[in-house]
Amino acid sequence: MLKIEDLHVKFHARDREAVGGISFSISDGEILGLVGESGSGKSVTAMTVAGLLNREKADARGRVLLDGTDLLTLNEQEMRRLRGKEIGVVFQEPQSCMDPLMKVGTQVEEALRIHTHASPAERRRAALRGLEQVELGDVETVYGKYPHELSGGQLQRAMIAAAILTRPKLLLLDEPTTALDVTIQAQILELLKKLNREQGISMLFISHNLQVVRRLCSRVVVMQRGHIVEAGETEQVYASPRDAYTQKLIAAIPRRERREL
Numbered sequence: 685m686l687k688i689e690d691l692h693v694k695f696h697a698r699d700r701e702a703v704g705g706i707s708f709s710i711s712d713g714e715i716l717g718l719v720g721e722s723g724s725g726k727s728v729t730a731m732t733v734a735g736l737l738n739r740e741k742a743d744a745r746g747r748v749l750l751d752g753t754d755l756l757t758l759n760e761q762e763m764r765r766l767r768g769k770e771i772g773v774v775f776q777e778p779q780s781c782m783d784p785l786m787k788v789g790t791q792v793e794e795a796l797r798i799h800t801h802a803s804p805a806e807r808r809r810a811a812l813r814g815l816e817q818v819e820l821g822d823v824e825t826v827y828g829k830y831p832h833e834l835s836g837g838q839l840q841r842a843m844i845a846a847a848i849l850t851r852p853k854l855l856l857l858d859e860p861t862t863a864l865d866v867t868i869q870a871q872i873l874e875l876l877k878k879l880n881r882e883q884g885i886s887m888l889f890i891s892h893n894l895q896v897v898r899r900l901c902s903r904v905v906v907m908q909r910g911h912i913v914e915a916g917e918t919e920q921v922y923a924s925p926r927d928a929y930t931q932k933l934i935a936a937i938p939r940r941e942r943r944e945l
């Protein structure tokens with residue numbers, strides 16, 4: 685489904701490559717975890733796949749194949765057409781991704797307005813259905829609210845609804861639960877599992893927290909300083925990490941949290 689081959693990303697302003705030649709793939713319906721500490725290149729990888737890298741500031745080379753199409757060969761207009769339709773994106777801070785002056789419902793249906801010919805009534809119906817899928821309770825009320833009237837967890841659910849409304853093949857999730865407290869975080873992880881199970885959406889789930897990845901992803905890729913240092917079945921990597929850096933990431937998980945899993 686997604687196949688990344690020898691991807692390099694270099695910002696012009698930097699000497700060292702942010703991503704220094706990585707390769708991995710995601711199969712149909714799979715949730716792949718991408719972990720590593722801050723600055724390891726996780727977000728830059730996701731931004732490249734989403735076509736959000738500023739081409740005036742950075743160069744990407746290698747291949748990023750989505751069902752056989754190399755995304756690195758597409759121009760910005762072609763990439764815009766794909767993003768939001770075939771690739772959905774969810775970031776860490778839902779507050780900063782939403783327009784504070786626009787109703788939540790209007791923002792959830794945005795992708796349909798851009799990518800389809802759906803009428804306003806059809807868009808509204810689809811948005812309400814989306815809000816139901818992410819279990820937002822009284823969806824008519826939520827639809828008419830402004831972002832500041834929702835909690836962080838509710839907003840993140842709304843962002844997920846927006847990202848999946850066009851039924852994308854791939855959902856990129858960059859630290860989607862990091863800003864949320866642990867209870868809400870667990871609920872969002874359950875929601876993602878459900879969406880993956882019921883709709884078969886493939887996901888790239890980025891986190892600095894191997895613990896969170898373990899709850900969601902069957903396979904994991906570990907990045908350090910722009911390179912992949914370890915990859916494999918999450919349970920196996922967790923049980924017997926081969927790389928010293930992975931061992932360090934596991935050791936960073938508080939013992940109490942390690943037991944809870």
Ligand SMILES: Nc1ncnc2c1ncn2[C@@H]1O[C@H](COP(=O)(O)OP(=O)(O)OP(=O)(O)O)[C@@H](O)[C@H]1O
Pocket residue numbers: 695697698702720721722723724725726727728729741892
């Ligand atoms: N716009 C930019 N200009 C220059 N360098 C950048 C830019 N964005 C990211 N970088 C650099 O690229 C490298 C990888 O950053 P990236 O954001 O992908 O790390 P990350 O693993 O996602 O970390 P975090 O969890 O903090 O987001 C870092 O060294 C970072 O400083």
